[in-house]
Amino acid sequence: MRKTIAEHSxxxxxxxxxxxxxPLLADYxxxxxxxxxxxxxxxxxxxxxxxxxxxxxxxxVGAVTAACLADLGRSVIGVDQDxxxxxxxxxxxxxxxxxxLDELLASGVTAGRISIxxxxxxxxxADVIMVAVGTPSAPSGALDLTALMRVTQEIGAALPNDGRFxxxxxxxxxxxGTTDELVxxxxxxxxxxxxxxxxxxxxxxxxxxxxxxxxxxREASRTIIGSADERSAEQVKAAYQGHxxxxxxxxxxxxxxxxxxxxxxxxxKIAFANEIASFxxxxxxxxxxxxxxxxxxxxxxxxxxxxxxxxxFGGSCLPKDLRAITDRARKTDIELPLLHxxxxxxxxxxxxxxxxxxxxxxxxxxxxxxxxxxxxxxxRESPAVALAERLVGRGYQLAIHDPDVDPSTLRxxxxxxxxxxxxxxxDLLHSSLIDVVSGAETVVITxxxxxLEKLGELLSAxxxxxxxxxxxxxxxxxxxxxxxxxx
Numbered sequence: 001m002r003k004t005i006a007e008h009s010x011x012x013x014x015x016x017x018x019x020x021x022x023p024l025l026a027d028y029x030x031x032x033x034x035x036x037x038x039x040x041x042x043x044x045x046x047x048x049x050x051x052x053x054x055x056x057x058x059x060x061v062g063a064v065t066a067a068c069l070a071d072l073g074r075s076v077i078g079v080d081q082d083x084x085x086x087x088x089x090x091x092x093x094x095x096x097x098x099x100x101l102d103e104l105l106a107s108g109v110t111a112g113r114i115s116i117x118x119x120x121x122x123x124x125x126a127d128v129i130m131v132a133v134g135t136p137s138a139p140s141g142a143l144d145l146t147a148l149m150r151v152t153q154e155i156g157a158a159l160p161n162d163g164r165f166x167x168x169x170x171x172x173x174x175x176x177g178t179t180d181e182l183v184x185x186x187x188x189x190x191x192x193x194x195x196x197x198x199x200x201x202x203x204x205x206x207x208x209x210x211x212x213x214x215x216x217x218r219e220a221s222r223t224i225i226g227s228a229d230e231r232s233a234e235q236v237k238a239a240y241q242g243h244x245x246x247x248x249x250x251x252x253x254x255x256x257x258x259x260x261x262x263x264x265x266x267x268x269k270i271a272f273a274n275e276i277a278s279f280x281x282x283x284x285x286x287x288x289x290x291x292x293x294x295x296x297x298x299x300x301x302x303x304x305x306x307x308x309x310x311x312x313f314g315g316s317c318l319p320k321d322l323r324a325i326t327d328r329a330r331k332t333d334i335e336l337p338l339l340h341x342x343x344x345x346x347x348x349x350x351x352x353x354x355x356x357x358x359x360x361x362x363x364x365x366x367x368x369x370x371x372x373x374x375x376x377x378x379x380r381e382s383p384a385v386a387l388a389e390r391l392v393g394r395g396y397q398l399a400i401h402d403p404d405v406d407p408s409t410l411r412x413x414x415x416x417x418x419x420x421x422x423x424x425x426x427d428l429l430h431s432s433l434i435d436v437v438s439g440a441e442t443v444v445i446t447x448x449x450x451x452l453e454k455l456g457e458l459l460s461a462x463x464x465x466x467x468x469x470x471x472x473x474x475x476x477x478x479x480x481x482x483x484x485x486x487x
Contacts, residue, residue, distance in 0.1 A: 050075045053239050054126035056119065056151050058085045059412055060096055060213070060316070060378070061171060061206050062132035067101055068217040070108030072242045077115055077122040082412055090116050095411055097377035097404055100214045119151075123158035123166070128239045130204065131155070132171045134413055136316075141323035145182065148172055152183050156190025159199055167200030167235040173321065175260070175328055176253040179203050179226070200232030203252050205259040210315065211375030220245040226255025263321040264339055269306035270313045271345040277309030277486025278352060287486035288470050309486040311446055311468035312350040312383040314372040316413075319343070319381045349485075350383050353468050354390055356483050360464040362441025363396055368455075369447035369469075370402040370429070377405045379418045384446035388428070389421050400428045401436040403449060434458060445469055 051074050055062045058080040066076045066089070080086050085095040092106035092114075108114035123129055133147040148170075155168055168187060170179050184195050195201040203226035208216045223245045227233035233249045240247075250258075276294075277287025287309045295304030313319070322343055329336045357365065372382035379385050391398050407426050410418060418425055430436050433451060437443055437458045444466045445452065456477025459465065465478040468485050475482045 051128070051238050051241070052077060052126045054079060054119075054122040054129045056080075056122070056129065056131050056155065057133035057147075057172070058082070058089055058095065059132070059134060060098070060210060061208060062130075063089065063095060063105070064098065064101060064208055064213045064217060065130065065132060065171065065206070066114060067104040067108055068214060069239060070111070070113040071104055072240065073113070074239060075113050075115075076108065077117050077126060079117065079119050079122050084411060086116050089114065096414075097375075097406075097409070098213055099211065099375050104214060119154050120158040123155055124160055126166060128167050128169055128235055129155055130169045130171045130239075132206075134316075135172050135174055135320075136413060137320045137323050141327035143175060143178075143320075143324050145174070145178070148174065148178075149182065149186060152186045153190045156187040159187070159191040159193055161191075161193060161198065165198075165200060165231060165235070167202055167232045169202045169204045169236055171204050171206055173205065173259050173317070174203075174256055175324055176256045178256060179252050196229045196232070200227075200229070200235055201252075202227040202232045202236050203255045204236055205255055207259070207262065210378050211373055218244075222246055222248045224255050224258055225249045226252035228252060260321050260325055263318050264325060264342070266306045267313055267318040267322050267346070268338065268342045270310075270318075271342045271349070273307045273309045274312070274349045274486060275345055278349065281484070281486050289487075308470075310470065311353055311485065312346045314381045314383045314386075316378060316380040319346075350386065352485055353383070353387060353466070356466045356468075356485060357387070357391065357442060357444055360442040360466055360483065362464060364439060364441045365391060365396050365398050366436045366440035366443045367391075367398060367400045368402070368433070368436070368443065368445045368452065369449075370400055371404050371447070374447050374449050375404060377410065378414055379405065379410070380414055381417070385418065385421055387444070387446065392422070392428075398428055399430055399436045399439060400425075401430055401433050402447075403433075403451070405429065437463075442466060445471055445474075 053069055053074050054077045055066045056079045058066065058078050062078070066078050070076045078089055088095040089105060090109070092109035094101040094105055105114065131148065131151055133151055135143045135145060135148055138144045159166065170183055179201065184201055187201070188195055193199055205224055207220065223240055223243065225233050225236045225247060227249060237247055273291050276290060280287035280290050291307055291309055294301055295307050298304070322339060326336055326340055326343065367384065367388055370382060370384045370388065371377050371379055372384070388398060388400060407429060422428065440463060442464045443459065446468050448469050448471065452471050455471060456474055459478060464481045465474060466483050467474055470484060470487060475484065
């Protein structure tokens with residue numbers, strides 16, 4: 001009998017269910033009551049004050065931001081409705097799979113710079129209140145702002161009229177106009193206060209990639225702050241004191257647009273590289289070699305990032321943000337054929353992968369990789385999850401191996417997504433690469449990790465390989481049993 005993820009992890013299911021049944025950001029369990037900020041020896045020794053930052057939403061963006069700001073010497077107060085996330089961070093553990101985050105959170109908790117608390121106390125004590133809740137896609141492609149507006153109202157209701165200037169900062173990804181037209185009036189109505197006079201309002205879009213988010217934070221090319229007044233901008237700047245990246249203080253609407261511009265460009269680059277590789281393969285050319293030579297020209301061809309052929313793009317940002325842009329454009333009668341085409345190109349590239357698996361002929365398939373990229377357990381809109389769902393639906397016998405994915409640790413929207421698309425993941429996922437490969441007729445690779453460098457040694461003379469990412473040396477090992485998606 002197959003087990004669902006919920007059955008496999010009853011403790012997590014109970015916690016998630018109980019948190020959903022309570023008001024958003026409800027009071028916390030006694031064991032994790034609010035901890036007050038203290039001036040620590042570390043801060044005194046470095047001369048960094050105890051500026052307090054409340055972070056509302058402790059998912060990928062919130063947890064990483066909390067850890068990195070604490071590392072800069074800030075006192076961080078975390079707020080989330082998910083008790084599993086709250087308990088993990090309070091104990092100095094990461095609630096998500098992200099390299100280095102466990103250690104950074106543990107350091108912050110041990111030093112007393114990371115605490116948790118209910119929203120009213122967090123808002124009252126904070127200088128900067130960062131909103132980092134998710135803004136997923138609605139069925140139409142528009143953004144679902146339910147969580148954002150709910151926490152906005154709760155923050156507004158908690159803002160005290162005590163003469164102290166606090167800045168509410170939207171770090172969530174939102175379309176231009178969201179902060180001015182929705183967040184600002186909601187805060188003012190709930191608080192009875194005026195933005196820019198009684199409290200600050202700013203945006204601070206994040207550019208963190210899962211699997212490298214700590215490095216992305218520390219080595220950022222710029223820190224963007226959207227603000228209509230200098231006081232708000234300066235308070236957000238203070239939260240980043242000691243950070244090396246230069247500040248770009250711009251209009252709020254412009255700051256909201258920058259994140260979408262970046263992700264639209266990245267998605268377009270991926271689709272471009274994949275289309276070139278597909279065309280190259282059909283003409284007897286290795287698309288990887290073509291793109292390697294293309295990106296070698298960094299004078300005219302800009303950065304090589306996102307220009308390596310592979311499988312379709314996925315994850316919680318690029319597809320969602322492209323849909324949001326194209327949905328807004330449709331509603332305002334703006335034609336965006338390039339960006340519409342990027343989504344269509346990505347969908348077509350996904351189907352190429354499906355056809356390669358079908359052409360291999362074997363009904364017992366080993367799927368190596370499930371999350372959308374290496375070093376993360378994020379399954380949201382992963383093309384590998386979609387591929388697995390398609391193969392299971394067509395009667396294939398599927399065994400999956402991914403060292404980054406543990407069903408018992410999946411949280412929030414990530415867990416909801418996989419329960420909807422692969423409810424029996426527990427039965428399909430196996431911990432041993434050798435066992436998964438040995439029982440397969442066809443081996444399908446959807447992402448890279450170091451262990452796969454020796455995959456060729458595990459293959460039998462009869463097994464076929466469908467390589468959707470381009471593992472070095474694998475083509476030579478599998479010879480005529482090998483099929484690459486763009487090479």
